[in-house]
Amino acid sequence: MKRRDFIQLTSMGVGGLALSHIPVFGNPISPEVALEPIDLAVKKRLADAALNAAKSQGATYADVRIGRYLQQYIFTREKQVQNIVNAESYGVGIRVIANGTWGFAATNNVTEAGLAHAASQAISIAKANARYQQEPVQLAPVKGVGEVSWRTPIVQNAFEVPVAEKADLLLAANAKALENGASFINTSLFQINEQKYFASTEGSYIDQDIHRIWPTFSVSAVDRSTGKFRSREALSAPMGMGYEYLSKPGPKIAGPAGTGLQGYNKYYDILEDAVLAAKQAKAKITAKSVQPGKYDLVLDPNHLGLTIHESVGHPLELDRVLGYEANYAGTSFATLDKWKTKNFKYGSKQVNIFADKTQPGSLGYVAYDDEGVKTKRWDLIKDGVLVNYQAIRDQAHIIGEPESHGCCYADHWSSVQFQRMANISLAPGKTKLSVDDMIKNVEKGIYIAGRGSFSIDQQRYNFQFGGTVFYEISKGKIVGMLEDVAYQSNTQEFWNSCAAICDESDYRMFGSFFDGKGQPAQISAVSHGSATTRFNGVNVINTARKI
Template sequence: MKRRDFIHLSGMGLGALMTPGMLAMGNPVTADRLLEPGMDPAAKKVLADIALNAAKAKGATYTDVRIGRYLNQFVITREKNVQNITNAESFGVGIRVIAEGTWGFSATSDVTPDGIKACAETAVAIAKANSKLQKEPVELAPVVGAGEVVWQTPIEKNAFEVPVKDKIDLLLNANDAAIQNGAAFVNSALFMVNEQKYFASTDGSYIDQDVHRIWPTFTVTAINQSEGNFRSRQALSAPMGMGFEYMDGLQSEKIAGPAGLIGYRNSYDIVEDATAAAKQAVEKLSAKSVEPGKYDLVLDPDHLGLTIHESVGHPLELDRVLGYEANYAGTSFATLDKWKSGDFKYGSDKVNIFADKIQPHSLGNVAYDDEGVKTKEWDLIKDGVLVNYQAIRDQAAIIGEEESQGCCYADSWESVQFQRMANISLRPGTEKLSAIDMIKDVEKGVYIVGRGSYSIDQQRYNFQFGGQLFYEIKNGEIAGMLEDVAYQSNTQEFWNSCSQICDKDDYKLFGSFFDGKGQPSQVSAVSHGSSTTRFDGVNVINTGRKI
């Protein structure tokens, strides 16, 4: 990746893209190549059986094989210019085994009978070498073989079938709309991913899955030249597990919010959002700087999703709880003793948070995870009490689970699969309540929309979050835009201050397209659903950026 691309992406608030997993997208190909069919499932089965038999012959007691074709297309623009178009393909096989009670893994791009046989034998040799250091044998939760299964993300329009010119025109139209409405600068991008994944194991599974994801985004910047300051606003889109139908703004399912804001669900109008973003960036230039103090916060799902991700999703990953991520990403305050007590109040009675890999249109939506486990939904926090974690096959027994929770994932055929965050979402309230109605009961508060900068400690406890848009609430009404807002709290205090949650009609998904974890680092895509939610008496600070 060239230096100018790094600067450009960082300027869009997309520094998370600059990860090893992102840089290893695959080999450059033409856009037409992305439309060519991959290997037939019957041919994959033949190759998978070669790996399963070769590993067994060398002493493996368990083997799984992942044959993966990963396709990416990224279109990046700035103002009236196209800055970059990337088409990439990666194809290969990863083989994981247990031999002498220990894991071994090997991968190859030589997807031939001889290449796969050699790869399987290498995986077994690695497992046997590792076994000299293994203290206890790997214990896998049982799984029933799925047989032969085919699954695809339910899309209406394959994003790769849409001409690149049409995508460029759409982004440039959004850029032009922003410029026409007061923006001095605008960057926009469209990211499209297709994972064609085949999984086979000695449990009797042969699973072929075709996974699609899409993410449109932008950043607009307005400048006050006389004062020499500037303000920006990023897109309020969410990355989704959908096809190009997500970009059909004319069919957009919109949610009316306070302050005249529009939220999008299951479809997105990038031109409309860019128009609003430019006007709001201009308005931010003259917005009042917040007075520090205690406020009731009304948090839009486009904002709250990131807080859920950092303060619930990560601390309830079991490998992190057990210390396996300590060297790279830290540990967790939500230790096993808190779960075992059965009464640890993670949040108020209003807080019900669940994990799943099955929400329609979510980034994590698949039929089976990368261990061949059928995906499902399960509770993490019930009526405010911590009740479970996220665990995979070799972790399930640690927390008394009889089966994996289906949240194992690898970002490539050449990456070993391990526990990754499922979709983590806050259940909507059961009583009819809109965001506009919620604000009517707030005397002194701040309404926050969109993700901004944040900081959280290595145990995912003490944190600070910003946002994109901030509005002062006085006596039940929006009193104008604010700037320089961030709130500080700790995870338990924050979620225990939750007092109201809007109903399902306000529910929508937020998402992270490139969530990093592991050594070597991998990225995954995950969604977080919620409705607009109120938190009482939260400490708000002035970030001091006002010039």
């Protein structure tokens, strides 16, 4: 692909600082060029060149991923647009098995000759690695699907919306926050489009067009007389959707009485959230500091999603269980011996947690993973008992699975695909239960919404989580805002304290847009669904108190 017509808009200090923490792949590109498609017939011809070269040199299996990755990031602060990034990366990753061993190579020379050369490199690497391979790779079977195409079911492609219109929306949110008591506000809009073409020697030619979006902000309020300040983050969730997530605010899920909070799922009203964020950030300055002790916690889905991610999603990745992640991000307490007992109590009987790559609107929603495996839903924890893990083709035999779970992913054409977290969600309760009804049964508790600081050990067992906003519950009612709240527990103790879950009418998704794993590090996007959930007798600490 030729790089051309790069449009660089205003670039300022804080926006540049923000970009240093956000992955940007590839080269600058104009929004107009980003909309130009790549012909399917061209991609098939290129893939066949690589597959034929691999087979002719001894590959017993080969797959090709032709990837075009588009990113558009918009950053604003108060009345200014700080930075706009438009980036594109285009290239090919080729994976082979030769002499029972994996080999991988990648190239941005997207020609038939370039792909054939990369295939030869992958073969050479596999044969060199075979000298040290103790057991041959065992792939769970996958039937080729022929030529298929799939696209995230979006209503409006965010890349087709003029940049000025999107920047104006962010600036309007800033203005709303400033009008309602905010001293500062930063807003961002992240948009991702992955155009991925997968082909394998098993007869699959799969074209997928994947879209994700994440509007977010951070509001701060300052008391000039005391110098105290507090912040409140956006309560949006990154979604596998188009611009309709922002442009069509619709029905919302009411939060508990006395909080003013709204639950956003299908659509997000950034203006409404910015107004409430400003008011809550200001109120947090004078909010009562929590008294440490045992509390019943009522956790909003936008908060609980992060706890699910860290204490269930990661520890049930099979490669982590097997120790492959030990050097970078730890292992897992949920070892194979616990699973083999068939009665390991991960949580209470109310806890049913499933993996699902087919949830519409989720960040992980695709039809096929990066091994050409059709995605699906499967149980991880059933009635509180650990029943399964997340496994890909070369891991399935380890846990006696006849097929891959379809959760293999690479974040870029130059990255090798490996096991990544699927959407991991807590099933809603089966009995009708609203948030207010749940709170009525709480004598001494705290309602927590939004994400905050967190810490978890290298085996995903002992942890501490904060949040964005906290409300005290006394004798079945919300009685006021709290501050300085964090709760501590271990994974098994925490999930066994789960006492009640609201029904499906309260079910929503939280998301992680930049979830890191592996060496070299890769990122992925994943959602976690749940309804509001109560956990009894959890230890709460005061984060402001000095020892």
